[in-house]
Amino acid sequence: MIDLAVNLIFQLLQMLLVVGLAPLLTGLVRKAKARLLRRKGPPLLQPYRDLARLARKEAVVADSASWLFRIVPYVVFAATWVAAALIPTFATGLLFSWSADLIAIIALLGAARFFLALAGLDVGTSFGGLGASREAMFATLAEPAMIVIVFSLALIAGSTQLSTVAAFMASSAVGLRVTLGMALIALIIVAVAENGRIPVDNPATHLELTMVHEAMILEYSGRHLAVIELASMLKLLLYISLIVCVFAPWGLAIADAGVVDRLIGAGVYVIKLGVAGLILAMFETSIAKMRVFRVPDFLGAALMLGFLGALLLFVSRTLK
Amino acid sequence: MSLLQAMLACDAALLALAVVGVSAARRAGAGTFVYGAALALSVILLVAAAAALIGRAAPVGLTLPIGLPWIGANFRLDALSAFFALVVNLGAAAASLYGIGYGRHEREPGRVLPFFPAFLAGMNLVLIADDAYTFLVSWEFMSLASWALVMAHHREAGNARAGFVYIVMASFGALALLLSFALLAGPAGAYTFGAMRASSVPLGLAGLVLVLALLGAGSKAGLVPLHVWLPLAHPAAPSHVSALMSGVMTKVAIYAFVRVAFDLLGPPAWWWSLAVLALGGMTSVIGVLYALMQHDLKRLLAYHTVENIGIIFIGLGLALAFKAFNMPSVAALALTAGLLHVFNHSLFKSLLFFGAGAVLTATGERDMEHLGGLIRLMPLTAFAFLVGSVAISALPPFNGFVSEWLTFQAILLSPQLPSWALKLLVPAVGALLALSAALAAACFVKAFGITFLGRPRTEAAKRAVEADRFSLAAMFAFATLCLIAGVVPGVFIDALAPVVSGLVGARMPVQMGIDWLSIVPVAESRSSYNGLLVFLFIVAAASLGAATIHRLASDAVRRAPAWDCGFPEANPATQYTATSFAEPIRRVFGGFAFRAHAAVDMPAPGDMRPARVKVVMYDLVWETIYLPIVAAVTHLSTRLNRLQFLTIRQYLSVVFAALVALLLVLAAWP
Numbered sequence: 006m007i008d009l010a011v012n013l014i015f016q017l018l019q020m021l022l023v024v025g026l027a028p029l030l031t032g033l034v035r036k037a038k039a040r041l042l043r044r045k046g047p048p049l050l051q052p053y054r055d056l057a058r059l060a061r062k063e064a065v066v067a068d069s070a071s072w073l074f075r076i077v078p079y080v081v082f083a084a085t086w087v088a089a090a091l092i093p094t095f096a097t098g099l100l101f102s103w104s105a106d107l108i109a110i111i112a113l114l115g116a117a118r119f120f121l122a123l124a125g126l127d128v129g130t131s132f133g134g135l136g137a138s139r140e141a142m143f144a145t146l147a148e149p150a151m152i153v154i155v156f157s158l159a160l161i162a163g164s165t166q167l168s169t170v171a172a173f174m175a176s177s178a179v180g181l182r183v184t185l186g187m188a189l190i191a192l193i194i195v196a197v198a199e200n201g202r203i204p205v206d207n208p209a210t211h212l213e214l215t216m217v218h219e220a221m222i223l224e225y226s227g228r229h230l231a232v233i234e235l236a237s238m239l240k241l242l243l244y245i246s247l248i249v250c251v252f253a254p255w256g257l258a259i260a261d262a263g264v265v266d267r268l269i270g271a272g273v274y275v276i277k278l279g280v281a282g283l284i285l286a287m288f289e290t291s292i293a294k295m296r297v298f299r300v301p302d303f304l305g306a307a308l309m310l311g312f313l314g315a316l317l318l319f320v321s322r323t324l325k
Numbered sequence: 326m327s328l329l330q331a332m333l334a335c336d337a338a339l340l341a342l343a344v345v346g347v348s349a350a351r352r353a354g355a356g357t358f359v360y361g362a363a364l365a366l367s368v369i370l371l372v373a374a375a376a377a378l379i380g381r382a383a384p385v386g387l388t389l390p391i392g393l394p395w396i397g398a399n400f401r402l403d404a405l406s407a408f409f410a411l412v413v414n415l416g417a418a419a420a421s422l423y424g425i426g427y428g429r430h431e432r433e434p435g436r437v438l439p440f441f442p443a444f445l446a447g448m449n450l451v452l453i454a455d456d457a458y459t460f461l462v463s464w465e466f467m468s469l470a471s472w473a474l475v476m477a478h479h480r481e482a483g484n485a486r487a488g489f490v491y492i493v494m495a496s497f498g499a500l501a502l503l504l505s506f507a508l509l510a511g512p513a514g515a516y517t518f519g520a521m522r523a524s525s526v527p528l529g530l531a532g533l534v535l536v537l538a539l540l541g542a543g544s545k546a547g548l549v550p551l552h553v554w555l556p557l558a559h560p561a562a563p564s565h566v567s568a569l570m571s572g573v574m575t576k577v578a579i580y581a582f583v584r585v586a587f588d589l590l591g592p593p594a595w596w597w598s599l600a601v602l603a604l605g606g607m608t609s610v611i612g613v614l615y616a617l618m619q620h621d622l623k624r625l626l627a628y629h630t631v632e633n634i635g636i637i638f639i640g641l642g643l644a645l646a647f648k649a650f651n652m653p654s655v656a657a658l659a660l661t662a663g664l665l666h667v668f669n670h671s672l673f674k675s676l677l678f679f680g681a682g683a684v685l686t687a688t689g690e691r692d693m694e695h696l697g698g699l700i701r702l703m704p705l706t707a708f709a710f711l712v713g714s715v716a717i718s719a720l721p722p723f724n725g726f727v728s729e730w731l732t733f734q735a736i737l738l739s740p741q742l743p744s745w746a747l748k749l750l751v752p753a754v755g756a757l758l759a760l761s762a763a764l765a766a767a768c769f770v771k772a773f774g775i776t777f778l779g780r781p782r783t784e785a786a787k788r789a790v791e792a793d794r795f796s797l798a799a800m801f802a803f804a805t806l807c808l809i810a811g812v813v814p815g816v817f818i819d820a821l822a823p824v825v826s827g828l829v830g831a832r833m834p835v836q837m838g839i840d841w842l843s844i845v846p847v848a849e850s851r852s853s854y855n856g857l858l859v860f861l862f863i864v865a866a867a868s869l870g871a872a873t874i875h876r877l878a879s880d881a882v883r884r885a886p887a888w889d890c891g892f893p894e895a896n897p898a899t900q901y902t903a904t905s906f907a908e909p910i911r912r913v914f915g916g917f918a919f920r921a922h923a924a925v926d927m928p929a930p931g932d933m934r935p936a937r938v939k940v941v942m943y944d945l946v947w948e949t950i951y952l953p954i955v956a957a958v959t960h961l962s963t964r965l966n967r968l969q970f971l972t973i974r975q976y977l978s979v980v981f982a983a984l985v986a987l988l989l990v991l992a993a994w995p
Contacts, residue, residue, distance in 0.1 A: 060874055063881035067888065069780050071700040073711075075882075076867075083866035087859065104843065104855035104862075108733055109721055113859070115766055116720040122770045126901065129697065129779030130889035134901020137774065141767035142909035145760070152733070152759035156752060159737050165852045224888055227881075228874045301913045312756050319740045319748045 027238035028052035037286035064227035077124040078232040084117040095270035096258035097168035125221035136220030146304035153311035175254035187314035194307035196244035339446035350435035356428035364421035374410035401455035404823040416573035426795030444470035457506035487557035502541030538585040545578035560623035564682020572675035595649040601642030606754035609635030609761040620903035653831030662731035676803040680710035683792035698781040709800035714769035722860035724810035
């Protein structure tokens with residue numbers, strides 16, 4: 006019973022941790038990018054202030070918006086949050102980690118995107134449609150790429166359960182594998198595209214014909230915008246956590262680890278997030294944005310890399 | 326009275342109802358009576374099928390003294406028949422309920438009312454037929470009844486052609502099935518399914534039987550490249566019939582394939598699965614790509630049926646492969662995935678066609694480019710359609726996700742297969758499945774978003790009214806079922822156990838005993854999914870977020886004109902349309918799928934005429950396969966046409982020559 010209570014507390018802790026850290030991560034990336042451009046940049050905690058200010062403002066809803074427009078922010082946030090809560094951040098085998106595997110996590114993110122794209126179409130403006138249409142195009146390549154990456158991971162670890170995968174990756178049983186390298190590159194490409202980072206989309210632009218994510222949410226304001234912004238911050242954290250827990254699982258508390266191990270795991274996790282955020286900032290400052298219709302090539306490369314990796318695994322099973 | 330007798334009695338009653346439909350069609354209230362009676366009979370059939378499936382009734386047979394004189398008409402109800410009867414009658418019951426309301430708008434009820442119950446009876450008889458003759462007669466009856474329904478509005482443009490293409494393809498499919506059964510029956514003429522099961526077909530011939538069954542059942546189900554009739558015929562019928570044809574009749578075709586490939590044909594050869602998997606993967610992606618290019622709502626849904634048939638065939642192909650290599654427990658997983666998708670697809674596809682029918686009734690439009698903004702005028706229909714769209718896009722926590730998830734789990738177990746060809750093919754099929762799932766989501770953002778969201782594009786869309794309460798009841802019943810089948814899939818997986826164990830000799834582990842109603846296909850350390858918890862978490866997280874913000878921050882709302890970056894345009898034509906929404910996807914995939922190219926006609930500077938974009942797309946399947954056949958047939962018949970204009974002497978010599986030729990053949994026959 007106590008065990009269950011402790012497990013429940015850690016599960017809740019994980020949910021609060023991801024939602025609490027997400028704005029900080031975004032703040033860190035923004036700050037680091039600004040410093041790399043020799044600007045001073047906003048303070049680290051600015052995203053929290055932005056969210057709080059947006060939440061307090063009244064929401065302006067377009068005349069032509071329907072009820073769907075007003076519930077979509079919460080649906081998107083909920084789906085993203087549940088997905089993020091299922092990723093092992095500091096410990097594997099949390100209470101509810103078995104309730105959805107990696108395929109389900111991808112599908113949850115797909116559901117979030119589905120509703121966001123609908124919201125883009127709801128008001129009936131050209132910008133919203135533009136964003137929704139382009140987001141749908143990116144997703145048609147990013148999602149299968151993600152699934153074939155899951156094939157690779159699942160075949161190596163013998164499971165689609167993310168906790169099991171992470172525990173396997175942390176153990177010494179996993180050697181250096183070509184497939185893992187391909188999966189890592191593919192996963193990074195997908196993560197960059199899914200989060201609308203440079204070179205796919207620019208999170209800082211407005212009023213530009215190249216924008217995707219920002220165009221979909223153009224009509225949102227006030228608390229609705231705050232919730233959507235928080236959801237997209239969570240999504241960034243989710244992808245970084247996913248990459249970290251699979252490809253850099255050091256310090257992760259495995260299944261039945263004690264409370265101390267889990268707390269250490271949490272500390273290590275925060276450090277890993279910080280490092281990943283800095284790498285992302287450097288990556289984004291060092292390249293230029295690409296044209297929208299180059300993105301399918303970029304994502305197609307991820308799809309092919311992931312597929313090749315999975316194919317190698319399928320075939321290598323006989324050679325053993 | 327056994328369940329089988331009860332079902333036969335109901336089928337007979339449906340046939341009688343068809344006769345009543347003929348005579349009563351002109352009277353007021355005939356529609357309500359016929360659909361109400363069809364609803365009652367479907368519910369009885371549904372209960373009987375469910376009782377047989379869940380009660381694990383032993384297979385019972387029955388022979389009636391009609392049909393071929395020396396074997397009679399044989400019927401049998403086993404778990405497989407019971408499962409498909411459940412799917413068919415669930416769809417039939419909902420379509421009848423929907424028809425009570427929808428049928429009132431029918432201008433010529435005499436063209437629909439007699440054939441609707443006949444169609445239901447035909448489908449039911451196919452499922453319980455136990456000899457080749459009864460099966461084929463019922464199959465043809467089903468085809469003809471549905472053809473008559475397709476031709477109900479034969480004066481509308483395109484419907485006559487749809488009916489013609491349909492009847493040609495249906496005849497082709499029936500011929501293929503006929504040959505397949507003839508080979509199964511062998512020279513001894515063992516036409517009952519029991520005798521076919523007992524005898525074994527030589528391996529080379531067995532392959533031929535499978536190919537013929539794949540052609541016959543595939544042409545009815547809509548496997549690419551035999552799908553061409555489906556997007557023409559399904560939308561042409563009245564909407565509740567479209568729902569039946571897309572959601573249910575295609576499943577009868579799946580039944581025919583499963584019956585032949587898994588039951589009658591004996592142990593499979595491994596290469597059969599290659600053909601099934603390759604066709605399934607190709608069908609799923611091509612189907613959804615075609616669907617994305619449509620702007621007719623019902624045609625889009627029909628093309629989507631093609632995609633889902635592909636997904637079902639992927640599950641069946643995997644099951645064949647695992648069965649051939651004697652891995653019954655994995656085969657059970659793959660087959661369960663396929664059959665569960667049969668059930669799920671019948672739910673959401675019927676639901677979506679009901680929604681499309683409601684839109685058609687309210688606005689008189691099927692073209693999405695003329696719709697928009699219906700969510701405000703038809704909120705309940707919009708909600709039900711949204712549930713169907715989420716479910717068909719394989720998004721949790723709805724039912725479509727569960728069956729695709731199970732298919733992925735089966736794919737991930739396939740590296741154990743000891744065959745190189747399959748090792749290379751299966752991951753490719755997996756990638757195609759993932760691609761089709763992602764494209765499906767894009768397609769339904771388009772279908773729902775353009776039809777129901779945004780601003781109305783025409784006057785007709787502005788005047789829409791909510792659907793009647795019978796239609797809404799049918800839609801909401803299925804929307805609820807989509808959610809239930811998504812959150813407690815274990816119930817449905819366990820119900821499939823007798824079907825699966827009868828066909829591959831093993832079943833999936835019992836799901837209902839697992840904590841928290843999770844589903845665990847193999848082992849918990851390998852994979853598990855809990856739709857109920859995911860659903861509850863999403864609801865809890867969303868309400869928590871909403872409550873926190875409303876309480877702690879602000880809940881003020883102000884309505885204002887749309888912002889649109891400061892340049893809002895009042896003309897609704899400036900919105901994204903179905904075509905423009907799909908344009909990026911057409912640019913990415915259209916090049917090789919449709920040889921699509923866009924030409925921009927830009928006027929010279931100073932010229933006042935508008936610039937135009939012209940997009941050219943080719944239906945490659947139609948042009949590379951069907952048009953040459955049509956050309957060859959036309960050529961041949963023009964040649965043969967000369968035979969009509971011979972003199973009597975020439976006719977006599979032709980007859981004489983034919984006689985000599987036949988005698989020579991007879992003499993040379995070994």
